[in-house]
Amino acid sequence: MSGADGSVTFINVFEIDRDDLETFTSGWRRLAGIMASAPGFRGAQLHEALSGETRFQLVNVARWDSEQAWRDAAANPEMRAAAERLGADPVPRAVHNTGLYRPVVTFDGEDRGTP
């Protein structure tokens, strides 16, 4: 149900107004900083759309050692308190579409030089 080594990828696809990106990203950065200190965290990257026409303006991709590591981090009281503070801030409303994923196809181009 996960990667070959048991790792999982947490993806959050945000529906948010482009005008609200900067404020939202600041809040997200604080929250993610707490998540990043949890055991089993491998890395996360928040992606911002280049174009205002893109349906989903922000996409977060985070990697964890295991589904359990992610669940433990999300259930941590400090994390939950930080998430509640973020929700209470006057930050823009965003629709979160979250899920845990496993890689099914990987193409690696990093070993090929540019022709």
Add this chain to the structure above:
Amino acid sequence: MSGADGSVTFINVFEIDRDDLETFTSGWRRLAGIMASAPGFRGAQLHEALSGETRFQLVNVARWDSEQAWRDAAANPEMRAAAERLGADPVPRAVHNTGLYRPVVTFDGEDRGTP
């Protein structure tokens, strides 16, 4: 408008029935194999949701040297022909939500050992 080195991330968020995942992934693999041979391709990973409850069952994350490299690859006649064949195949219908992105926040946990 892109990463510090000019690189961009192409993300495709798929809306597709869970029953259709295997067939769709096979078709996607052929198409991605052609993209992977294009100049400027850095890597791609197709992620499949662990749970059938997840709204977006597949998410593709691909990295390119530049927006132009991605545009050139997408406009390549061989690529367009392969995409048309894929569209003509009896593969499941999927809604594609595509966009080019740049990283705005990165947390790296790979240098930390598991406690």
